[in-house]
Amino acid sequence: MARRSDHAPEELKHLALEAARAIVVEEGLRGLTVRRVAERIGYAPGTIYNLFANLDDLIVQVNAATLDALALVLVEAARAEPALRPERLVDAYFDFVESRPRLWSLLFEHRLPEGEDLPDWYRPKLAALISLVAEALGPLMPDTSAAARQAATVTMWAGLHGISTLAVSSKLALVAETEPRALGHLLVRRMLGGPAADATG
Amino acid sequence: MARRSDHAPEELKHLALEAARAIVVEEGLRGLTVRRVAERIGYAPGTIYNLFANLDDLIVQVNAATLDALALVLVEAARAEPALRPERLVDAYFDFVESRPRLWSLLFEHRLPEGEDLPDWYRPKLAALISLVAEALGPLMPDTSAAARQAATVTMWAGLHGISTLAVSSKLALVAETEPRALGHLLVRRMLGGPAADATG
Incomplete structure (x- = not known):
């Protein structure tokens, strides 16, 4: 507990988030508790409470960060030519979920206490993800x-989401x-008006 | 706790399941705890443990019972003529979820302790639900x-499932x-090869 002044608040916040992330992955x-995050980075729990309102805030x-990482891989997949995008986007999504199932599950497992809303920045972040995909698939949904x-x-x-959750x-x-x-x-093929059978085998 | 011998084991099991169901609905x-189920029917917790291996067993x-109830409403919806079945089945599903969201959520929220499998009868029950729908929609998926x-x-x-979970x-x-x-x-319309826009309005 002697590290109290080793890091600036922003650094410390980053360290705490990384530690929380590692605990969730494992x-x-x-x-995941505030105490374990604190132990992992060698600070007192009180220090964590100076950076985050509570455990819910830390989880959110x-x-x-998970949504940001997902956005990055989807942006990358959407760079393909339009006809290839559905397949690339679906693969990118499943690669993401399968490579970090617990971080992905945390997006949905965690519920805020009744009466509390997600912070203001959450909705635009999710909306941006949807828009990015809607735009990427736009050329495949003409006349819509x-x-x-x-x-x-x-x-x-x-x-x-349903397929991954049940999997x-x-x-x-x-x-x-x-x-x-x-x-x-x-x-995704069917939603875009494609055939029931996979033409590529 | 004086009711110890008021009910036969089968009756008591039924009472306990009804009490558990009511607690989940509320x-x-x-x-949901074994103690609260016991209190609700006026027996000692030990009596519940004579009927169920543990809380997980009770929840399963x-x-x-929730899956059985869902099967009943889907069977009913599948009685419609083939062309109407997709719409009826989807409505029946959402009516079911919306009328008992917590019982429905329990199907997916509850996880057995790591290493434990669902009982043998669970899989055929779920498989029967899928088969019932696959058969009802069969006439709309010819040449498949x-x-x-x-x-x-x-x-x-x-x-x-994904739509309902996120909702x-x-x-x-x-x-x-x-x-x-x-x-x-x-x-469902798209999965069956139907149009992107709803023709009925």
Whole structure:
């Protein structure tokens, strides 16, 4: 506990978020407490409470970083030529979820106490993700209104979310012989008016 | 605690499950403990432990009853003529989720301790639900293999699950102006090769 003045507040915040992230990767939400974050970076719990209002605040900020990381991989996937984008985006999504299932689960497992709303910056962050995908898939949804493209994109997002959630909790394998990722490709292909069978094999 | 011998074991099991169900409807998983179930039916906690291995076992049995109830409403919806079935099934699903959001959430919120599997009867119950829908929608998926119908049905199920999960946790409304149910109809319509816009309005 002697490190109290080793770091500037911004550095310390970064360290605390990294420590929280590492705990979630290793153990999931269950293992995450302010005390353990503090121990991990060698500060007292009180120091963490100077940086974050409470554990919920800390978790929301870990989630914000997860959404930012997801946005980056989707932007990268959306660089492909339009016809390839659906497949690239679905693969990028599943690569992301499969490479950090616990961080991804934290986005949805964690609920704020009843009556508390997500912070103001959360909604635009999520909306930007949806817009980025709606725009990338725009060329594949010609003659559609912006509202219809938005509805289709949200439906694809929710659908991929459902597939991944059921896969992570081992429920999908109970009834599907098909890989979650293949179901994701099927979903997005069909939402864009494509065939039921995968032409590429 | 004087009621120890008022009920036969089967009756008592039924009473305990009803009490657990009522607690979940009122408060969700958070409020559910063996002690509170026991209090509610006027027995000692030990009596509950004679009927159920533990709280997880009790929860799995509440979930089994929820799946049975869902199967009943889907069977009813599937009685419509084939062309109307997609819409009826989606409405039945959302009616079910919206009328008992906490019981429905319990199906997915509750996780068995690591290393424990769901009981043997769980998988056939879930598989029967999927088969019932795959068969009901069969006439709308002509020229498709049984495997493809199964994959499409599982994808619709996972998609509706994703939409409902995000709706229940208030995340869908952050990015969608469309009602969850309308997204569900869109999803199923597209999965069955139908148009992006709703012809009925």
